[in-house]
Amino acid sequence: MASSAPRSPVLKQPVKIACVQLAAGPDKAANLAHAAVKVREAAATGAKIVVLPECFNSPYGCDHFPTYAERLLPSPPPPEQSPSFHALSAMARDNGIYLIGGSIPELVVTTEDGSGASGQDTIEEEENKKKKKKKDEKTYYNTSLTFSPTGELLATYRKMHLFDISIPGKITFRESDVLSPGDSLALVDLPEYGRVAIAICYDVRFPELAMIAARRGCFALVYPGAFNLTTGPLHWQLLARARAVDNQVYVAMCSPARDMSAGYHAWGHSLVVDPMAQVLVEAGEGEEVVVADLDGEKIEEARKGIPLRDQRRFDVYADVSRVKP
Ligand SMILES: O=C(O)CCC(=O)C(=O)O
Numbered sequence: 001m002a003s004s005a006p007r008s009p010v011l012k013q014p015v016k017i018a019c020v021q022l023a024a025g026p027d028k029a030a031n032l033a034h035a036a037v038k039v040r041e042a043a044a045t046g047a048k049i050v051v052l053p054e055c056f057n058s059p060y061g062c063d064h065f066p067t068y069a070e071r072l073l074p075s076p077p078p079p080e081q082s083p084s085f086h087a088l089s090a091m092a093r094d095n096g097i098y099l100i101g102g103s104i105p106e107l108v109v110t111t112e113d114g115s116g117a118s119g120q121d122t123i124e125e126e127e128n129k130k131k132k133k134k135k136d137e138k139t140y141y142n143t144s145l146t147f148s149p150t151g152e153l154l155a156t157y158r159k160m161h162l163f164d165i166s167i168p169g170k171i172t173f174r175e176s177d178v179l180s181p182g183d184s185l186a187l188v189d190l191p192e193y194g195r196v197a198i199a200i201c202y203d204v205r206f207p208e209l210a211m212i213a214a215r216r217g218c219f220a221l222v223y224p225g226a227f228n229l230t231t232g233p234l235h236w237q238l239l240a241r242a243r244a245v246d247n248q249v250y251v252a253m254c255s256p257a258r259d260m261s262a263g264y265h266a267w268g269h270s271l272v273v274d275p276m277a278q279v280l281v282e283a284g285e286g287e288e289v290v291v292a293d294l295d296g297e298k299i300e301e302a303r304k305g306i307p308l309r310d311q312r313r314f315d316v317y318a319d320v321s322r323v324k325p
Pocket residue numbers: 054162163200201202203205225226227228231232235
């Protein structure tokens with residue numbers, strides 16, 4: 001007899017996920033319009049969760065972040081302040097999908113509040129304090145926005161681990177020259193399905209983040225990312241499979257398409273991995289929409305067959321999932 005009980009406590013019903021691997025050029029409006037076309041194509045496959053790549057509205061690179069950054073606060077921001085916010089919201093609403101909107105450079109402006117004049121300051125000191133008070137401080141983040149099928153913002157995630165590496169003769173990149181790190185997780189509840197975790201690119205190298213997310217009930221870890229031609233072939237798929245096998249969850253990673261005329265050469269190879277760490281689907285280098293079916297039964301099978309959850313030794317080591325949300 002058919003039962004109406006969910007087949008998995010973490011994924012209530014099967015769902016199709018699509019990663020939209022797209023090229024982005026210097027024209028932001030064109031990038032947004034192009035993303036809208038590709039998201040429609042992804043939704044036409046029946047995907048109810050659609051993922052865009054890291055920095056999908058601009059070229060990727062530290063020089064570009066300030067040029068393309070948008071202010072997202074207050075939320076919702078006025079359309080002229082954040083065209084990307086409104087374009088993403090419309091893509092989600094028009095297609096009736098959950099949209100994990102890759103990432104965009106975000107600008108936060110804080111007006112410094114210099115301590116007021118004490119009454120005992122010299123004129124020069126008072127002038128300096130006034131100047132300080134007027135100075136606006138700019139902070140940039142690499143930020144991912146997730147929208148509901150009605151176009152509402154569900155989550156804002158700021159990349160927590162910045163991409164600072166130096167492999168001599170191959171690649172040096174220092175996001176922290178321009179960007180600041182976020183400091184909170186994005187565990188997002190999609191009511192019909194369950195919870196997903198959103199993180200960005202370099203974050204995938206940190207198993208702690210994935211472990212916390214999985215142990216808090218996520219059925220999938222979703223990483224918009226933009227690996228490169230050095231670390232991409234070495235680690236992109238390996239890391240996706242590692243996070244999947246560690247946590248017995250689905251993992252999706254969505255890259256920009258490779259453009260050898262751009263300043264940054266993305267690896268591509270957007271993929272979806274299942275809870276046994278098998279690659280379900282993987283793109284090539286160019287523009288492509290890859291789609292996979294996620295099924296809670298597969299998560300339960302993996303966890304029943306290899307019962308890591310019941311075998312942890314918290315009597316010996318700490319439980320990292322017990323940190324602040
Ligand atoms: O971890 C890597 O090798 C690449 C990371 C990256 O490209 C990023 O965080 O944007």
